[in-house]
Amino acid sequence: MNIVVLVKQVPDSGLARRLDAQYRVDRNGANNVMGELDEYAVEAALQLKEAHGGEVTVLTLGPGQATDTVRKTLAMGADKAVHVEDDAVGGSDALTTSAILAAVLGRIEWDLVIAGAESTDSGMGVMPHLVAARTGAPALTGARKIETDGASITVEHQRANGYDVLNANLPAIVSVWDTINTPRYPSLKGIMAAKRKPVETLTLADLGIDRAGADAAANEVVGAADRPARTAGRIVTDEGQGGAELAGFLAAEKFI
Amino acid sequence: MTDILVYVPNSGKHAAEVLTLARSLGDVAAVAFDDAAAGLAGEYGAAKVHRVEGAGIDDYFVAPKATVLIDLARQAAPDFLLLPSTDEGKAIAARVAVALDNGLLTDVSALEADGIATQDAFAGATIVTSKATKGFTLATVKAGATEPAPAPGTPQVETVTAAVSDEDQRVRVTQRVDEPAGDRPGLAEAGVVVSGGRGVGSAEDFALIERVADALGGAVGASRAATDSGYYPHKFQVGQTGTTVSPQLYIAAGISGAIQHRAGMQTSRVIVAVNKDADAPIFGMADFGVVGDLFQVLPQALEEIEKRK
Numbered sequence A: 001m002n003i004v005v006l007v008k009q010v011p012d013s014g015l016a017r018r019l020d021a022q023y024r025v026d027r028n029g030a031n032n033v034m035g036e037l038d039e040y041a042v043e044a045a046l047q048l049k050e051a052h053g054g055e056v057t058v059l060t061l062g063p064g065q066a067t068d069t070v071r072k073t074l075a076m077g078a079d080k081a082v083h084v085e086d087d088a089v090g091g092s093d094a095l096t097t098s099a100i101l102a103a104v105l106g107r108i109e110w111d112l113v114i115a116g117a118e119s120t121d122s123g124m125g126v127m128p129h130l131v132a133a134r135t136g137a138p139a140l141t142g143a144r145k146i147e148t149d150g151a152s153i154t155v156e157h158q159r160a161n162g163y164d165v166l167n168a169n170l171p172a173i174v175s176v177w178d179t180i181n182t183p184r185y186p187s188l189k190g191i192m193a194a195k196r197k198p199v200e201t202l203t204l205a206d207l208g209i210d211r212a213g214a215d216a217a218a219n220e221v222v223g224a225a226d227r228p229a230r231t232a233g234r235i236v237t238d239e240g241q242g243g244a245e246l247a248g249f250l251a252a253e254k255f256i
Numbered sequence B: 001m002t003d004i005l006v007y008v009p010n011s012g013k014h015a016a017e018v019l020t021l022a023r024s025l026g027d028v029a030a031v032a033f034d035d036a037a038a039g040l041a042g043e044y045g046a047a048k049v050h051r052v053e054g055a056g057i058d059d060y061f062v063a064p065k066a067t068v069l070i071d072l073a074r075q076a077a078p079d080f081l082l083l084p085s086t087d088e089g090k091a092i093a094a095r096v097a098v099a100l101d102n103g104l105l106t107d108v109s110a111l112e113a114d115g116i117a118t119q120d121a122f123a124g125a126t127i128v129t130s131k132a133t134k135g136f137t138l139a140t141v142k143a144g145a146t147e148p149a150p151a152p153g154t155p156q157v158e159t160v161t162a163a164v165s166d167e168d169q170r171v172r173v174t175q176r177v178d179e180p181a182g183d184r185p186g187l188a189e190a191g192v193v194v195s196g197g198r199g200v201g202s203a204e205d206f207a208l209i210e211r212v213a214d215a216l217g218g219a220v221g222a223s224r225a226a227t228d229s230g231y232y233p234h235k236f237q238v239g240q241t242g243t244t245v246s247p248q249l250y251i252a253a254g255i256s257g258a259i260q261h262r263a264g265m266q267t268s269r270v271i272v273a274v275n276k277d278a279d280a281p282i283f284g285m286a287d288f289g290v291v292g293d294l295f296q297v298l299p300q301a302l303e304e305i306e307k308r309k
């Protein structure tokens, strides 16, 4: 079974992140890492490969430094990668990104595409559906469990109050939450092996796409501001009275 | 007049919020796939309801509903199409965006009549305003964006008959498993949420968090460290990969306040923290905090609450 994993490099969500003057994610000052949910997508692909054979190809669209993320996925065990890198991509919106990813998917043989349920920078959570709409493949999103017999796929789609069991024939697109598995760390052997694994770099011209970037976007960011800090509250230290003071605060705020 | 198409799912508060927001912008035409949704649309001031009927729509995942919404949006040429920011709402919106080659704004927390949308970026650290530059304003609206305000009326009801195409039958819903909600209010909807983190230390001790929640009529939440450790079921997780809550009161006990947790609760009106580490980041956003052991502080608070009631 040939699996493509969609992986996006994002600024580390544990550190301060900002937008640049063009309201784009500032990737220069940031510590860039693999999208946190995408690690679970890579792990899911590796587990399916281990059970069913085939190859895992990583697909990313991003600037030059996304190579680090590609290398990490190869070190985890992916077989090869396609990295779309083109200066004209900067400022693209999700619709354009999906068109580019779909164009690559049109060039390779795949049975299953696995993505993160949402990226940790834009956090839109729409890319798997956008790509599905463009490729015409069925989308089974928000999975907490995946099973396949090689011909069809069944997932548990996580909901707030339970889950739905979804089933479709392959080829299909799935996206995963962090409840699905525990991603592996690259081993030293994996890191060494990654250096010899093939990475194909493609430009928009290679894909026959001539509209991308901010000019092609269907939305525009018109302003950005830091969230006003919450005004500092009252912090007390418990010396035997803390619980009573807490209740007093709740009463003053009319919660009791 | 501004024409607003609203997708109304059958359940509760979030849908009511989207209808309330939509009504403040123009004339609302709701799209309802069942009577509960149609009823909600009438209660929250929709002028019109497209009541969609068709066999098998619910047997397949998202695609049949998306096709209906695409067709209605094409016919109605609205100024706005609004959906709740749920998995389903986003999935439908994405398909509409591709089909109509239209801009798409997700997780908006406010919307103006001129189409300017407010969105959180970076787990809420940054607030951005954006607008669609292609097509109409297609947006999914975050839970908690507005207070739902009923405006009962008698909307004009138009029946739409939908047939599910073969193409839309590819993702079958073979089973729906609803986990019992229990007696407490739903996490996303509750006015009070009391959450426990790793500091609670065990599943048994979550009973203390439940007692505080019950004393305040609230829901119980948990940090990911608590759900990952098996102290409390995953569906109660608050945060980036759990539920986003926006209650009047949020109490975080034994939670450090990692950015992914804050992403799911920072728009709560009043935030209270109990943590034994005075340097825990959660105190930076708390309206009231107690530096102390939650096993000392919460039982005493409970006693006081019972006394004051």
Ligand SMILES: Cc1cc2nc3c(=O)[nH]c(=O)nc-3n(C[C@H](O)[C@H](O)[C@H](O)COP(=O)(O)OP(=O)(O)OC[C@H]3O[C@@H](n4cnc5c(N)ncnc54)[C@H](O)[C@@H]3O)c2cc1C
Pocket (backbone or CB within 6 Å): A036, A037, A120, A178, B196, B197, B198, B199, B200, B222, B223, B224, B225, B226, B237, B238, B239, B240, B241, B242, B243, B253, B254, B255, B256, B257, B258, B259, B260, B261, B264, B274, B275, B276, B277, B280, B292, B293, B294, B295
């Ligand atoms: C992709 C991704 C998604 C994530 N999504 C989420 C999410 O949706 N929700 C979420 O919550 N996290 C999420 N996280 C995890 C997040 O980064 C933190 O690890 C998590 O929130 C920590 O939970 P915690 O505060 O309970 O635990 P800790 O950070 O370990 O904090 C425990 C706190 O309890 C205090 N404490 C200990 N004992 C006591 C006591 N007796 N009395 C009082 N205080 C005590 C300690 O001082 C400490 O501050 C995500 C992470 C990633 C990478």
Ligand SMILES: Nc1ncnc2c1ncn2[C@@H]1O[C@H](COP(=O)(O)O)[C@@H](O)[C@H]1O
Pocket (backbone or CB within 6 Å): A006, A007, A008, A035, A037, A038, A041, A059, A060, A061, A062, A097, A101, A114, A115, A116, A117, A118, A119, A120, A122, A123, A124, A125, A126, A127, A128
């Ligand atoms: N530029 C990209 N390159 C590759 N995959 C992406 C890209 N953007 C998004 N994805 C995939 O789509 C998922 C959801 O992204 P989003 O809709 O942006 O929240 C991510 O977790 C990735 O798996």
